[in-house]
Amino acid sequence: MHIPSVLRERGIDRVAAFSIPMTTRFRRITERDGLLLHGPAGWAEFSPFWDYGTAESAAWLRAALADATAARPAPLREEVEVNVTIPVVPPVLAHRLAAVGGARTAKVKVADPGVSLAEDAARLEAVRDAMGPAARLRIDANAAWTREEALAALPVLDRAAGGLEYAEQPCAELEDLAAVRRALEIPIAADESVRRAEDPLRVARAEAADLLVMKVQPLGGVQRCLDLAEQAGLPVVVSSALESGVGLSAGIALAAALPELPYACGLGTATLLTGDLVEPPLYASGGMLPVGRRDPAPELLERHAAGVELTARWEERLAACAAQS
Ligand SMILES: O=C(O)CCC(=O)c1ccccc1C(=O)O
Ligand SMILES: [Mg+2]
Known part of the structure; x- marks a missing residue:
């Protein structure tokens, strides 16, 4: 090439x-x-x-x-806790996927076009059933809801989940995120409002989120994310963009270098691919991923x-x- x-x-x-x-x-x-x-x-x-x-x-x-x-940057920890990511799949499959990697936190994708709230609730119930009462369950709506839809859906999904750790990007607009955050007890995480915004810190200044999702590639690199995290003054969940183990290891490096890491990171996504480019593949074990640069196996x-x-x-x-x- x-x-x-x-x-x-x-x-x-x-x-x-x-x-x-x-x-x-x-x-x-x-x-x-x-x-x-x-x-x-x-x-x-x-x-x-x-x-x-x-x-x-x-x-x-x-x-x-x-x-x-x-x-x-120099790592502050040797391993990073991750969530298991549950795509929009039927409850039986969600139940099975929840056990992959031994995570104690799950992120369940919801609000896909053409999928009902009842189906999203059933997926959350299955994941809670699989992981037990001590697990943390979060959802990601990928900005799908209007303010009114979010205000209606979130309490339903909170009940189905037996309590949500947080809701990621329920709405697209900052004003709607802020309104939902004020109206409900469920913490709000911003993802698209960080990685696809002209100004990734606007959401923090607008007090429209309790925490920020950061992805290394769309935000321009590990060091840029560290700088943004410091300026935002909010907790950060490092998440993947469905990279191979090579890209995931950069996300792990960011998570390992953040002064505070209060949430499990969304970096356990290698199992969503049928193979990896690194050997051994970057699959979580006991809900943890190891820190360190990974080269592809030829x-x-x-x-x-x-x-x-x-x-x-x-x-x-x-x-x-x-x-x-
Ligand atoms: O955060 C995770 O658990 C997995 C990563 C994830 O959900 C994701 C992966 C690729 C593109 C967008 C997203 C997203 O968080 O919306
Ligand atoms: Mg997201």
């Missing part, structure tokens, strides 16, 4: 495109694809989703470049190598983003 000169100048000497099938459809995708970049500090992942334009994807490239060219990069056409699309995308980064 051709490496743009601005990347070559920074020491990027290898680029490889990968594609890994998902175990269950998530975010309307069935395959997770992206690039790995190799530079002076090691391997990094560049994998913006295809519905992200060049300007937004350029932040993902800045994150990958920073990770491939500079050392990660035979796994080969096994999951993108085809000719997909590789060409990534080459074009890398050139477009490099021109803007």
Whole structure:
């Protein structure tokens, strides 16, 4: 693959495109694809989703470049607690997935288009049944609800879950998040309001959330996230963008470097892919993930190598983003 000169100048000497099938459809995708970049500090992942334009994807490239060219911040912990992520699946499957990785916290996706509140409630009941009364259950609505829908749905789901730890991005707009936060006892986490906003700190200043979700790639890198977290003054949950183990290890590095880490992180997503690029794969055990940079295994990069056409699309995308980064 051709490496743009601005990347070559920074020491990027290898680029490889990968594609890994998902175990269950998530975010309307069935395959997770992206690039790995190799530079002076090691391997990094560049994998913006295809519905992200060049300007937004350029932040993902800045994150990958920073990770491939500079050392990660010193870790304050050796492992990071994670939640298990439950996609929008039937209760029987949700019950089974809740046990994967030994997590004591689950994040259950809700409010997908065409899925009823009763189905979301049944999924939460199944996860509570599987994990027991001591587990923490959170939901993620991905900004699907209006203020009124959120005010109606959240108490129902809170009851079905036997208590929610928090609700992630129930509504899109800050005013609605703030209103829901004021009206209900359930803590509110901001995700899209952080990673897709022009100003990721606006939600904190507006007092529209109790905590912030941070993802390394869309926010431009581990160090940028550390700076934002300090400025926001709110607790942070580090979460994945469904990366391979290479990208996940950057999220783990962020979680390991945050001065406070009061919540389990959404980094236990490698099991949503049918394979990983690192060996052993970055699967949670006892609800924990180990800290440390992970390089891809050559035979796994080969096994999951993108085809000719997909590789060409990534080459074009890398050139477009490099021109803007
Ligand atoms: O936080 C987790 O448990 C998993 C990560 C996750 O949900 C996610 C993964 C890819 C894209 C968006 C999201 C999201 O939090 O909305
Ligand atoms: Mg989210």
